[in-house]
Amino acid sequence: MAHPYHHALSSAKKWGGTAEDFLDLHTWFDESKMITADFRHRALRHHAEGIFMAERFFGHVLTLSTGRVVPVRLIGEQHVLEDLGFIPSFADWVKCIRPEPWMGRTKRLAVETDPPAAEAA
Template sequence: MAHPYHHSVSSARTWGGDPADYQAIHDFMDSSKAAIADFRHRAALHHSSGIFIAERVFGHVLTNSAGRIVPVRLIAEQHVKEDLGRIPSFADWVRAIRPEAWMGPRSALERDILDGSAS
């Protein structure tokens, strides 16, 4: 989905209430667009750890305008699934990042893993 509002509409369809009930959570999940405005922003929160971070920020549940109690984790999971089709782990994202020299010195173990000589 292109915009947090559309995720909010989807959440309202799923759990009832008004899209505004869910907007803050979906804005949070896409807040990394402020740093990089393409699909790579998703590496920041679109994974299992990011879902738990959203729960810590917004609490375990919200009560929507229809009076229904909805787990925040389910709302964040819905967001990630709508964008990616599944919920990856943070490790899935990190494996896709190509290490660069400026990222820090490599240990002997890292050299072996990255160079393919680890057994």
């Protein structure tokens, strides 16, 4: 699958309704293409936690134009399965990130140990 519309067509075939019933949800999964326009965008939402996150944005169920009610989680699972063939965890994605020195760099925080002179007077 390459485009949210094709996922939406697949959903309509599976659960009824129209592609438009599903398009916003499938577009949400692929919005991360705005950040990186290759397969790496999937690391942000194409995993188990991303599927549960979709429920926070769209609710637990989607009511189709036909009146049928479909769990959002099932639609999210369909999207990820169509793209990846399985549902990874976020940890599956993270373990594939090669650590770079800048990722662990921290700066010393400015912490005052004594109150400023104006406050002490």
